Amino acid sequence: MTKTAERRPVTEAAAPFDPAPPPVGGRGRRRLAEQARAYAFLLGGLVCFALFSWYPAIRAVVIAFQKYTPGSPPEWVGTANFTRVWHDPEFTAAWRNTLIFTLLALLIGFAIPFVMALVLNELRHAKAFFRVVVYLPVMIPPVVSALLWKWFYDPGAGLANEALRFLHLPTSNWSNGADTALVSLVLVATWANMGGTVLIYLAALQSIPGELYEAAELDGASLLQRVRHVTVPQTRFVILMLMLLQIIATMQVFTEPFVITGGGPENATVTVLYLIYKYAFLYNDFGGACALSVMLLVLLGAFSAVYLRLTRSGEEEA
Numbered sequence: 001m002t003k004t005a006e007r008r009p010v011t012e013a014a015a016p017f018d019p020a021p022p023p024v025g026g027r028g029r030r031r032l033a034e035q036a037r038a039y040a041f042l043l044g045g046l047v048c049f050a051l052f053s054w055y056p057a058i059r060a061v062v063i064a065f066q067k068y069t070p071g072s073p074p075e076w077v078g079t080a081n082f083t084r085v086w087h088d089p090e091f092t093a094a095w096r097n098t099l100i101f102t103l104l105a106l107l108i109g110f111a112i113p114f115v116m117a118l119v120l121n122e123l124r125h126a127k128a129f130f131r132v133v134v135y136l137p138v139m140i141p142p143v144v145s146a147l148l149w150k151w152f153y154d155p156g157a158g159l160a161n162e163a164l165r166f167l168h169l170p171t172s173n174w175s176n177g178a179d180t181a182l183v184s185l186v187l188v189a190t191w192a193n194m195g196g197t198v199l200i201y202l203a204a205l206q207s208i209p210g211e212l213y214e215a216a217e218l219d220g221a222s223l224l225q226r227v228r229h230v231t232v233p234q235t236r237f238v239i240l241m242l243m244l245l246q247i248i249a250t251m252q253v254f255t256e257p258f259v260i261t262g263g264g265p266e267n268a269t270v271t272v273l274y275l276i277y278k279y280a281f282l283y284n285d286f287g288g289a290c291a292l293s294v295m296l297l298v299l300l301g302a303f304s305a306v307y308l309r310l311t312r313s314g315e316e317e318a
Contacts, residue, residue: 057297060290060293060294061290061294061297063286063287063290064081064082064287064290064291064293064294065077065078065079065081065287066081066287067080067081067287068286068287068290069284069286070284070286077287081287081288081290081291082291082294082295084288084291085279085288085291085292085295088288090267090270090275090278091275091292093267093270094267094270094271094272094274094275095272097182097267097268097269097270097271098251098253098271098272098273100182101182101185101186101250101253101271102247102250102251104182104183104186105186105189105190105246105250106243106246106247106250108186108187108190109186109189109190109193109194109246109250110242110243110246112190112194113194113197113198113201114201114239116134116194116198117198117199117201117202117205118205118227118231120134120198120202121202121205121206131199131202134194134195134198134199135195135196135198135199136195137191137192137193137194137195138192138193138195138196140192142192142255143255143259145188145191145192146188146255146256146258146259146260147259149175149184149188149191149256149260150175150259150260153174153175153176153184153260155171155172155173155174155176158174160172160174161174175260175261175269176261176265177265178265178266178268179268181261181264181265181268181269182268182269184260185253185256185257185260185261185269188256188260189250189253189256193249197242197246200238200242201235201238201242204234204235204238205231205235208230208231208234208235212230212234213226213230216229216230237310240310241307241310241311244303244306244307244310245307247303248300248303248304248307251272251296251299251300252273252296252300253271253273254271254273254274254277256269257269257270257271257274258274258277263278272292272295272296273296275292276289276292276293276296277289279292
């Protein structure tokens with residue numbers, strides 16, 4: 001009976017008891033100190049970002065509801081600035097031109113970089129040289145680029161019309177014509193900004209597995225069929241992201257109409273951002289300028305929300 005009572009079931013060995021657990025408080029203080037040093041390094045950037053980005057944005061929203069003139073105290077006017085801007089004849093022209101510019105930029109400036117990336121991806125020699133050539137316009141300051149194109153579009157001695165005369169083709173007014181000015185600016189913006197887009201497309205194309213193209217070739221697919229059934233599906237996420245970013249960027253076009261056309265002829269190239277500049281620095285109406293800025297902010301905020309949502313969905317799929 002005693003022997004039976006002494007028998008006990010075999011169990012796993014108990015973990016040795018540690019009478020002195022590690023100092024959790026010390027570890028927490030050490031981690032807090034590391035985070036404090038990290039935020040100390042970031043403090044300068046955070047302060048600059050708050051002063052030069054967030055504060056002006058918040059201040060602009062406040063001024064949009066005020067009658068603000070430098071040298072006099074602001075006066076709260078509610079939505080009067082929005083109403084006045086809404087009934088301005090240039091308001092309709094500016095939004096129409098901005099939307100047309102965005103659509104033309106998608107039709108012209110969205111397809112050309114993708115085609116150029118496809119061509120560069122198929123090159124076997126001098127690929128690095130052509131990458132530099134394509135990216136070179138991005139390195140030129142935007143104002144310098146616009147001034148060069150302004151001379152290029154000159155209806156008298158401009159290089160564009162000189163080339164047309166050499167080919168015995170009819171000349172054009174380019175940026176001086178009401179019907180051709182906006183298209184001319186789209187060509188300038190496409191040339192100046194497509195270098196970065198081409199490199200992003202090229203990186204996406206080079207990440208496509210070569211086995212997919214080999215399988216398509218074995219099935220007898222032509223070049224266009226390989227692009228349609230392999231290239232486009234494999235890069236659709238990058239295409240969509242760049243399309244949204246291009247919409248956000250082109251709706252803020254300012255340099256080209258400001259330097260090349262001055263909003264003319266006949267308000268054919270007045271954009272929303274250029275109209276904001278006119279309200280603020282030509283009309284001295286900062287309330288109207290901020291009201292226009294808030295309208296543009298709301299629209300671009302919607303596109304940015306879609307972009308962030310799609311980016312998050314892409315990261316989850318990856």
